[in-house]
Amino acid sequence: MFLLASPTTSHSIPTKTLIQDLSLSFSLSPHYSSLRPKSLDFKKKMKQLSTKVTSNGHGQDSSYFLGWEEYEKNPYDEIKNPNGMIQMGLAENQLCFDLIESWLAKNPDAASLKRNGQSIFRELALFQDYHGMPEFKKAMAEFMEEIRGNRVTFDPKKIVLAAGSTSANETLMFCLAEPGDAFLLPTPYYPGFDRDLKWRTGAEIVPIHCSSSNGFQITESALQQAYQQAQKLDLKVKGVLVTNPSNPLGTALTRRELNLLVDFITSKNIHLISDEIYSGTMFGFEQFISVMDVLKDKKLENTDVSKRVHVVYSLSKDLGLPGFRVGAIYSNDEMIVSAATKMSSFGLVSSQTQYLLSALLSDKKFTSQYLEENQKRLKSRQKRLVSGLESAGITCLRSNAGLFCWVDMRHLLDTNTFEAELDLWKKIVYNVKLNISPGSSCHCTEPGWFRVCFANMSEDTLDLALKRLKTFVESTDCGRMISRSSHERLKSLRKKTVSNWVFRVSWSDRVPDER
């Protein structure tokens, strides 16, 4: 059978950074999409490769990449290219490198492959045990505990190291789902999941639709609807996967949502994966509530359901180290720990890196100072973005975590459609020269939302980006009208402490808010 696929000839894929956030795959399963007449030779060749290669389940063929390509062609530089494109589509944390650099300067052994002045190069060069370096797992477990205010404990023996959470998530899919099984994910979600969870595993994602009407929170009816949808599609649901704090929303799940989730997976007898990669970026007044907190509070610690709850973590966001490829799976199910450990052979963490980071994270003075300072800086940076947006008449979902804001630009759309969203996005990329992420790439069901990152550039660059945006908004008809009046309205609305609600700036009919 011939497989017709869009040729994956070399894109000018950005060389600077990994395309974590960029896949735009609307397909439910990783099979062939666009049909175009192809030469016989090409068809013959396609037969020789796997369907994984010839389909585009990696999700990276979308027009979404336009933004990335444009950025690469014309990257902003304060001095060399002040009119270039500002990258606001990359969820990186560049705010606290100085803290790590200063630690490295004071602790040269860690990077120099030494322990107490003695070279341990040989030991590290040979260390390929998939159980991971014990000191490193211990340090990771303690760091994860510290992030959760030491309210829960993590047993290093239940940690499986992986080359980034990309690897951790895929591995969990391999462990929990057969090809064709489904996981339910609340929308909007991180675009990379389409590749990470589905591509090579054959698993399917069925969305749990969340909407702005209640601040995109997960509701019981949304969960049930998603489950039924899966059944209608004849897909066996193996679990739910949430990102907490959420990407792209920047909000931490509420206790109510977590309870809902735990009850749901208990009643359906399925798994819950909580990707807590942003747990250390929580800067709001609220405390981060992990699903592990909820299991403890509900006294479910040694029950069946606790064995079906798995946490994924990584140092890519909290510590800003995506290049070092450090991820972890935490599970109370020893069969999963055992299987995932063996699977980690396909993506072990470099022993050189394990050693460096075990030294760093074992320094409790460092970790406590880092977490505190990181939160402070993130908070102040987020505030800066929010007020800059406000002065352009743009609001965002009230957030308390993450490296980005979920921005409401619905009032700037020509029509309430995804085509209009993409039109607006192209304007922002080409005219305003800001690379931001359109909500459709995150499978958002409502057009007009965009994810805008704030922690991957300098303060000055952020200010410039906001200025450009303001200029753009004011140049549009509705923008001029709205920015003045809504600025006032926003100020008064803010005084009512309404958490996680969306402030609507509507000049068109909208569905009234529900809670």
Added chain:
Amino acid sequence: MGLLSRKATCNTHGQDSSYFLGWEEYEKNPYDEIKNPDGIIQMGLAENQLSFDLIESWLDKNPEAANFKREGQSIFRELALFQDYHGLPSFKNAMADFMSENRGNRVSFDPKKLVLTAGATSANETLMFCLANHGDAFLLPTPYYPGFDRDLKWRTGVEIVPIQCTSANGFRITKSALEEAYELAQKLNLKVKGVLITNPSNPLGTTSTRTELNHLVDFVTRKNIHLISDEIYSGTVFTSPGFISVMEVLKEKKLEHTDVFKRVHIVYSLSKDLGLPGFRVGVIYSNDDIVVAAATKMSSFGLISSQTQYLLSALLSDKNFTKNYLKENQIRLKNRHKKLLAGLEAAGIDCLKSNAGLFCWVDMRHLLRSNTFEAEIELWKKIVYEVKLNISPGSSCHCNEPGWFRVCFANMSEQTLKVALNRLKMFVDGQSSTTRSQSEHQRLKSLRKMKVSNWVFRLSFQDREPEER
């Protein structure tokens, strides 16, 4: 059980075999020259510990590479953020050059056709995902590296069909063996997507001959399938005949602009040549840009730490270092190999004549109670428990003849190797009569004088089939 996938609950990862007994025993009772001189000596680990001093001295002279500095400036942030799955360009350039150097610069490698992965384990699995669908098959010559059962099959659903090789001709791949394997796959209703060889071979320690490589290229051309050449041991070739890469053969046969050229893929790693398995550095090299593109995206699931990429790009970019290292590494491997050989000979044990690798393929058929795999496992258990040496039984490598064992020689000190060989000799002397071992020793010495390359010297005290060439 319904809650976990079949992959998690099955044992296709292959790690439940009794083979692990040896490992467990070693862990319980590891040899230490001073603290535990009666412990088990590890000879089942294909590690290269012979040339660390060369790397350590380079590190001493070049502290920036490990300290995130370039020309005195910190590049920590740049590295911390670098997660581009295209890999660090300076590292890919250095790898391509190093691979070329390993092949005497007879072929060149384009860094743009390189895909970096977390070790050859990841590279091999990724290639399977790219080239085969669930249920398809790859043909592998036996004996082969036990890890392939997990790496190639476990999560991919791909099958392995063996190309049977025997001691009759030094375990060389023959045309008929290739055809038989292909037919077997068809009988099993499996679609053959390609052949995978390890060159130099693990566990044989031999390099593929030009004849074999030509057979393979012709075969994959005729059948319109792929050829993966895992050349992870390419830098461990310590004596003649030299290393011939499949890339050289393609060049010689002027196949560079043909279809088959795009179906030949190479896997490489720094785990054996440089002795750095902990750093997780593997590579796929392919002339097919679709495979390169797909494998590059798949490498997201196993990228190499940027910290490590930077260190090694500095190391491998130093041509003085690489030249000296490759040469010295070969000399040391050759010496160590000689010592193992001599020690085995003194115990009346022979092995397949080899010119590469970190191990020997040792013939202990004469020590078997019967020509069966049960007898092989029995012998193996004796060697683990009584002789206290952890060596690898041929059955774990899917060898179809009982009695062969892989014995590593580069993962311990010279002194430890001596101890191991002494123990072995004492064991053998205890097994058979003293006279037999002495006469065998003589026979071996005279046989050696006849330059019969890659033939197995049979030490038979039972009926055997006559050797064929």
